[in-house]
Amino acid sequence: MSERRAAKLVVASVVAVVTIGAFFERGADAQGQAPDHPSVTVRGQAYTPRSILARNMGTDEDQTTAFTPHKIIGNIYYVGTRTLTSFLVVTPQGNILVNSTYERNVPVIQRSVEQLGFKFVDTKILIGNHAHGDHQEGDALVKQLTGAQVVVMTEDVPALRAIKPGGKEHPIDRTIRDGETVRLGDTVLTARLTPGHTRGCTTWTMKAQEGGRTYDVMFGCSLRAGNRVTPENAEEFRRSFDVVRALPCDVQLGDHGAQFGMQAKFARIAPGAANPYIDPAGCKVEMEISEAMVRAILAEQAGQP
Numbered sequence: 001m002s003e004r005r006a007a008k009l010v011v012a013s014v015v016a017v018v019t020i021g022a023f024f025e026r027g028a029d030a031q032g033q034a035p036d037h038p039s040v041t042v043r044g045q046a047y048t049p050r051s052i053l054a055r056n057m058g059t060d061e062d063q064t065t066a067f068t069p070h071k072i073i074g075n076i077y078y079v080g081t082r083t084l085t086s087f088l089v090v091t092p093q094g095n096i097l098v099n100s101t102y103e104r105n106v107p108v109i110q111r112s113v114e115q116l117g118f119k120f121v122d123t124k125i126l127i128g129n130h131a132h133g134d135h136q137e138g139d140a141l142v143k144q145l146t147g148a149q150v151v152v153m154t155e156d157v158p159a160l161r162a163i164k165p166g167g168k169e170h171p172i173d174r175t176i177r178d179g180e181t182v183r184l185g186d187t188v189l190t191a192r193l194t195p196g197h198t199r200g201c202t203t204w205t206m207k208a209q210e211g212g213r214t215y216d217v218m219f220g221c222s223l224r225a226g227n228r229v230t231p232e233n234a235e236e237f238r239r240s241f242d243v244v245r246a247l248p249c250d251v252q253l254g255d256h257g258a259q260f261g262m263q264a265k266f267a268r269i270a271p272g273a274a275n276p277y278i279d280p281a282g283c284k285v286e287m288e289i290s291e292a293m294v295r296a297i298l299a300e301q302a303g304q305p
């Protein structure tokens with residue numbers, strides 16, 4: 001094969017991979033693609049795969065417009081868009097960024113970090129919830145702008161390698177397994193493997209201090225099932241639901257703001273009022289919705305009413 005033809009083939013394959021990646025994300029995460037059945041009711045609220053997806057993603061504008069950057073609790077700040085979350089964990093030794101989201105959002109995140117009075121170049125570590133473009137497509141650009149060490153769950157490596165905006169290789173500096181930690185300053189984040197939505201879906205936990213008390217914070221990974229659930233996938237979800245159920249939690253966060261009612265909680269932030277993000281009773285609602293949905297999909301697939 002000539003070098004030119006080989007080069008053309010490489011370009012064609014890269015385009016194909018990028019297109020398939022984009023298609024997968026559209027199929028998996030874009031509005032209006034999921035079916036409107038089955039329907040489940042959790043704590044009085046009805047959900048379908050389509051309504052969950054619409055709630056998670058919002059409009060194209062919601063996905064790319066900054067949501068007011070603000071303090072969540074302790075050393076954790078919100079720096080994401082209206083529907084795609086990104087968090088900054090601040091330490092005296094530099095900062096940890098959770099979720100780069102889409103590559104086009106990286107300048108949006110950078111501006112939010114700066115609005116809060118922090119420096120984007122102080123980002124020392126980049127982690128994410130799962131290997132879909134709406135959460136980790138921007139990893140290469142964040143790495144390029146900050147030199148941050150990119151830490152990823154081993155089981156998500158193949159899916160991450162397929163996310164190549166503009167043909168850029170996905171940076172991976174350290175791979176971890178279930179239960180391993182990421183440390184910076186006196187902050188320790190523990191990675192829990194909670195697969196199902198992706199193979200390496202990662203729920204991160206840490207402690208945050210506020211008002212002389214210590215709180216358990218959970219950065220939940222999406223537990224949203226795809227249109228079909230294979231037996232292997234069902235087993236992954238079953239284990240993940242058990243893991244999340246058992247996690248101590250005072251403050252629940254997630255890869256989409258709707259998973260933890262971010263906009264409503266933000267609206268309740270007021271001087272002198274209790275921090276609305278401290279909500280142990282609400283911590284597992286998203287898990288309950290996801291679990292009910294997986295069960296309903298499995299029942300539907302088995303031909304049960």
Ligand SMILES: [Zn+2]
Pocket residue numbers: 028029130132197222
């Ligand atoms: Zn996803």
